[in-house]
Amino acid sequence: MEDIKSVETDYNSFCSIDDDVSNGKMSAENGEKAISNINFLKFDMIQMRRFRNANWISDEFVVNVLNAWLSNQNQVLREIQSNLVFTPNLTKKQFSSLVQNISNPSEMKDLIVNNLIYQIATKSSQSEYVNPLKSGLISCKTSDDGTYKNKSLMSLFDNNSSTSFISQPRKDAFIIISLPSFLRLQLFEYSLTAPIYNDDRKFQGSISSWSVLGSNDLNSFSDVLSTVTNNNDLSKSGAQKTFKVDKIKDGCYYQHFKIVQTSLNHVGNLSIPLAGLDLSGKVLIVNENNE
Numbered sequence: 001m002e003d004i005k006s007v008e009t010d011y012n013s014f015c016s017i018d019d020d021v022s023n024g025k026m027s028a029e030n031g032e033k034a035i036s037n038i039n040f041l042k043f044d045m046i047q048m049r050r051f052r053n054a055n056w057i058s059d060e061f062v063v064n065v066l067n068a069w070l071s072n073q074n075q076v077l078r079e080i081q082s083n084l085v086f087t088p089n090l091t092k093k094q095f096s097s098l099v100q101n102i103s104n105p106s107e108m109k110d111l112i113v114n115n116l117i118y119q120i121a122t123k124s125s126q127s128e129y130v131n132p133l134k135s136g137l138i139s140c141k142t143s144d145d146g147t148y149k150n151k152s153l154m155s156l157f158d159n160n161s162s163t164s165f166i167s168q169p170r171k172d173a174f175i176i177i178s179l180p181s182f183l184r185l186q187l188f189e190y191s192l193t194a195p196i197y198n199d200d201r202k203f204q205g206s207i208s209s210w211s212v213l214g215s216n217d218l219n220s221f222s223d224v225l226s227t228v229t230n231n232n233d234l235s236k237s238g239a240q241k242t243f244k245v246d247k248i249k250d251g252c253y254y255q256h257f258k259i260v261q262t263s264l265n266h267v268g269n270l271s272i273p274l275a276g277l278d279l280s281g282k283v284l285i286v287n288e289n290n291e
Helices: 002-022 028-035 045-053 059-085 092-103 116-121 153-157
Strands: 139-142 174-178 183-193 210-215 223-228 240-244 256-261 276-285
Touching: 002 028, 002 045, 045 059, 059 276, 116 276, 139 153, 153 276, 174 276, 183 210, 183 223, 183 256, 223 240
Parallel strands: none
Antiparallel strands: 139 174, 174 256, 183 240, 183 276, 210 223, 210 256
């Protein structure tokens, strides 16, 4: 609601200044100074038309604003194109939302792809689930190569709640999930599932404290997206929880996501026990040679 009010305020301010300059109540120089703090990126196509028609604004100012606005719109178009890959069947509401996004590239956009790993594994819900790690559509690594018998990373992405992955216990144990090389994700939330208590596993619970980091290379994970401490949502057998990132960073898309355990798990050791994991957010298809 605040964003809508700020857009209306900025546009009304511009219209008032435009009228004053056009009617001789303000000089063009002072008018340009007055509009320098207006956020034109929030204007829609119709509002931008009035800006373009204000012939008292200097060419340099107009070009700078239009370049920024068009660049923002191009980014939205890329996001929409990428989203459509994972949304093959659009509803009327979704279609209307996409049209509105094109008209106003800076408004809130409903371009979230939920459970991206599941969407990759099912070809956007168009086919049977195929383990994306086994098929090579995603890749994954852990803090060491050693895992318990029948508790490999494959079990983390087999869409079977009765199987699970358990890493060897060690300080700062981690899992890295890598998306296909052409795909980036602006992470909004992620889901984790604790292993089920059964004959194969006599302990309950999963991790309790961890951080999620994003990167576009495997050497530097400096961007912290989520920090969770002493959480009990995954303390029970088969518990599943979706966690939101701490702060969504505008325009920050990543290929690699790292989950680092930061304290003892609910079992009381330093291993990472998980039965499921998925990621949700805005996707972006990139040119691998020129991102």
